[in-house]
Structure formats: C-alpha cells, structure tokens
Amino acid sequence: MTQQLALITGASSGIGATYAKQLATRGSNLILVARDAARLDALAASLREAHGVEVSVLAADLTRTEDLQRVAQTFADNERITMLVNNAGMTVEGEFVEGEIAPIQTMLALNIVALTQLAHSAAQAFQRRGNGTIVNLASVLAIVNESANGAYNASKAYVLSLTRNMQRELAESGVRVQAVLPGLTRTEIFERSGKSVSDLPADKLMEVEDLVAAALHGLESGELVTIPSVEDMGLWQNYDNARFAILPFISLNKPASRYL
Numbered sequence: 001m002t003q004q005l006a007l008i009t010g011a012s013s014g015i016g017a018t019y020a021k022q023l024a025t026r027g028s029n030l031i032l033v034a035r036d037a038a039r040l041d042a043l044a045a046s047l048r049e050a051h052g053v054e055v056s057v058l059a060a061d062l063t064r065t066e067d068l069q070r071v072a073q074t075f076a077d078n079e080r081i082t083m084l085v086n087n088a089g090m091t092v093e094g095e096f097v098e099g100e101i102a103p104i105q106t107m108l109a110l111n112i113v114a115l116t117q118l119a120h121s122a123a124q125a126f127q128r129r130g131n132g133t134i135v136n137l138a139s140v141l142a143i144v145n146e147s148a149n150g151a152y153n154a155s156k157a158y159v160l161s162l163t164r165n166m167q168r169e170l171a172e173s174g175v176r177v178q179a180v181l182p183g184l185t186r187t188e189i190f191e192r193s194g195k196s197v198s199d200l201p202a203d204k205l206m207e208v209e210d211l212v213a214a215a216l217h218g219l220e221s222g223e224l225v226t227i228p229s230v231e232d233m234g235l236w237q238n239y240d241n242a243r244f245a246i247l248p249f250i251s252l253n254k255p256a257s258r259y260l
C-alpha cells in the first residue's frame with residue numbers, strides 16, 4: 001500500500017493543525033502550508049518526534065500569486081501526494097456593507113481563489129493517477145443568509161458548490177472529494193478578526209479536536225458532505241430534495257404566468 005502524504009493548508013493553527021495531528025496519529029506523512037514558518041517548523045518537529053512520520057514545511061502566503069503557484073505546482077511535481085486538506089481560510093470583522101473592502105478582497109483571495117487553484121491542481125494530478133482525496137473546508141454559513149458577513153458566507157457557499165460539482169465530475173475517477181461544513185469551532189479565527197471566542201455561546205461551540213475527528217470519520221465512512229453537529233442527516237437530505245424539486249423548472253422557454 002502507498003503511504004498517505006497529505007498536504008494541509010492553514011496547518012499552523014486551528015482546524016489545519018488538528019488535521020495534521022490526527023492524520024499523523026494515523027501514520028500519514030505531511031506537507032504543512034501556512035505563512036508562519038516558525039509555527040509550522042515547531043509542529044513538524046513535534047509530529048516527527050511523536051509519530052515517526054515525515055513532515056515537511058512550505059511557508060506560503062496563499063493570497064500572493066507566486067506563493068500560490070509554488071504550492072499548486074507541488075501536486076504535479078510530487079507524485080507521492082495522496083491528499084489535499086484545502087483548509088486555509090479567514091473571516092473579517094463586521095457585516096459586508098459596513099466593512100472595509102480591502103480585507104474582504106484578501107479574504108476572497110484566500111477563501112476562493114487560492115482554494116480553487118489548489119483544488120484544481122490536486123484534482124488534475126490525482127485524476128491522472130486515478131487516486132487521491134480532496135477535503136474542502138466550507139462552513140455551515142454556506143447555507144446561512146441571516147447572519148455574519150455576507151461575503152464570508154458567500155465564499156463558503158462557493159466552496160460547497162465547487163465541491164459538489166467536483167464530486168460529480170470526479171465520481172468515476174478514483175478521486176474522493178469531501179465538503180466539510182463546521183459550525184462554530186474553537187480556533188484562532190475569531191481573535192484574528194477582532195472577536196473573542198469567549199463571547200460565543202458555549203452550547204454552539206465545538207472543540208476543534210472533536211470537529212476534525214468527526215470530519216475524518218465522515219470521510220472514512222464515505223460522506224460527501226459532512227456537517228459534524230447535525231444528528232439527523234435526513235434534514236440535509238430534505239434540504240437537497242427541495243433543490244431537486246425546483247430543478248425541472250429553472251430554465252424554460254417562457255416566463256412564468258405571473259409575468260405575463
């Protein structure tokens with residue numbers, strides 16, 4: 001059996017660092033990507049020591065074109081890579097209209113542009129080899145229009161839509177694609193955008209170890225969409241069924257009667 005080699009973006013903290021720890025526990029070799037090289041080096045050293053796995057570090061700012069190209073090229077250059085955890089992401093302070101546009105543009109460069117390029121490069125390389133796994137980190141806010149920053153929610157709706165279209169395109173290819181939709185999870189993402197994790201309702205906040213363990217469990221059991229806190233996935237199926245119900249009517253050769 002080929003040993004797994006997972007490239008994880010945003011591996012210096014939170015969900016990405018926790019994927020690194022839990023995949024290393026399962027014997028996976030790792031490539032860790034984020035901006036903070038010192039943090040990545042420290043994590044890499046501790047994982048090599050604790051689990052005897054190979055861990056390399058790629059320091060990169062994925063909002064910078066040259067850095068993004070360098071990381072994307074890794075999938076074509078390194079045939080040993082078997083998994084992408086497309087996790088690096090950020091949010092911004094406040095609502096969409098009231099917020100500054102510059103941080104929103106940086107967020108879109110990370111949450112959408114970088115994620116797309118890495119998903120594309122990994123998918124092409126994995127498809128050629130007929131094997132590989134791509135995990136895209138969306139958010140439950142992908143299906144929420146009632147709160148939070150609209151551009152963040154929309155960026156995660158993009159990730160969900162892209163992932164589901166990739167699942168369709170890659171269904172017969174041997175390449176697995178999973179969308180993970182975390183709810184509130186205890187990481188640095190809140191402090192980074194000027195909020196405090198201690199202000200969040202405790203009954204809605206998941207520990208990051210539980211979130212990643214559930215996501216990996218979902219992956220291993222073949223889930224395409226994983227929403228870790230939802231007990232009854234029939235609710236998700238109903239949500240999807242409502243989408244199927246409208247599909248026969250969304251493109252016809254005449255307007256609906258209310259417009260005539």
Ligand SMILES: NC(=O)c1ccc[n+]([C@@H]2O[C@H](COP(=O)([O-])OP(=O)(O)OC[C@H]3O[C@@H](n4cnc5c(N)ncnc54)[C@H](OP(=O)(O)O)[C@@H]3O)[C@@H](O)[C@H]2O)c1
Nearest residue numbers: 010012013014015034035036062089139184185187188189
């Ligand atoms: N926590 C939640 O409640 C929650 C809920 C739903 C979805 N998510 C999603 O889960 C993913 C991980 O978030 P998290 O909660 O683990 O947040 P986090 O603790 O803030 O981690 C974000 C990671 O992304 C990296 N990163 C940020 N900007 C980057 C850039 N320009 N280039 C490369 N790496 C960059 C950070 O490392 P450096 O600073 O070293 O670059 C860090 O490793 C994100 O996609 C987020 O949207 C989180």
